[in-house]
Amino acid sequence: MTPATKRRVSKPPLELGELEHESxxxxxxxxxxxxxxxxNCGACEPECPNEAIxxxxxxxxxxxxxxxxxxxxxxxxxxxxxxPVECCLPDPELREDESTLIARAREIHKDKSFSDDFPxxxxx
Ligand code: SF4
Ligand code: SF4
Numbered sequence: 001m002t003p004a005t006k007r008r009v010s011k012p013p014l015e016l017g018e019l020e021h022e023s024x025x026x027x028x029x030x031x032x033x034x035x036x037x038x039x040n041c042g043a044c045e046p047e048c049p050n051e052a053i054x055x056x057x058x059x060x061x062x063x064x065x066x067x068x069x070x071x072x073x074x075x076x077x078x079x080x081x082x083x084p085v086e087c088c089l090p091d092p093e094l095r096e097d098e099s100t101l102i103a104r105a106r107e108i109h110k111d112k113s114f115s116d117d118f119p120x121x122x123x124x
Contacts, residue, residue, distance in 0.1 A: 030090030032067055032077050034060050037087040044079035044088060050108050053079060064094060071098060071120045072105035098122040 034044075038059035045053045045060065052066035062079070070077050079088040098120055106114060 030092060031064055031094040031096050032069055032079060032088055033062055033064070033091035033094070034079075035087040035089055037085050039085055041084060043082045043084065047078040047082050049073040049078065050105070062088070064091075066104075066108060068101040068105040068108070069096070069121060071101035071122070072109070072114050072118045075119045075121050075124050077121065 034053075036059060040055070040059060042055070042060070045055070047053075048062075048067075049070060049072070050066045050068060052063045053060055054063070055061075077088060080086065102114060102118060102120070105118075106112075
């Protein structure tokens with residue numbers, strides 16, 4: 001696979017409900033995506049608490065509807081922590097705040113209770 005044949009990971013636009021969570025008074029961060037530097041090692045996939053990472057057609061991909069930037073589980077992005085080429089990076093086209101991300105974690109993990117001091121990179 002040459003660089004020219006690689007494709008960038010496309011992302012669906014934010015849904016209205018997600019946009020409504022954005023607040024001018026809250027710090028926003030950027031959701032995580034995988035760039036074309038991915039070498040398909042697979043190290044990130046089992047680390048994701050939300051099973052948001054999968055093998056795509058050419059490189060691994062993150063489902064933005066499942067990614068919480070690890071909010072609720074870690075105070076860092078687990079995929080970034082293990083990626084040997086550091087290609088799990090903030091997506092400049094997708095900004096999400098902590099309240100949006102913990103709400104998503106609660107929606108995904110309905111059987112889990114998250115205390116008010118849940119782990120979050122926003123609290124570092
Ligand atoms: S940042 Fe966390 S939740 Fe998002 S894809 Fe990476 S490991 Fe999964
Ligand atoms: S750890 Fe990095 S290089 Fe390996 S599959 Fe995941 S994104 Fe690609």
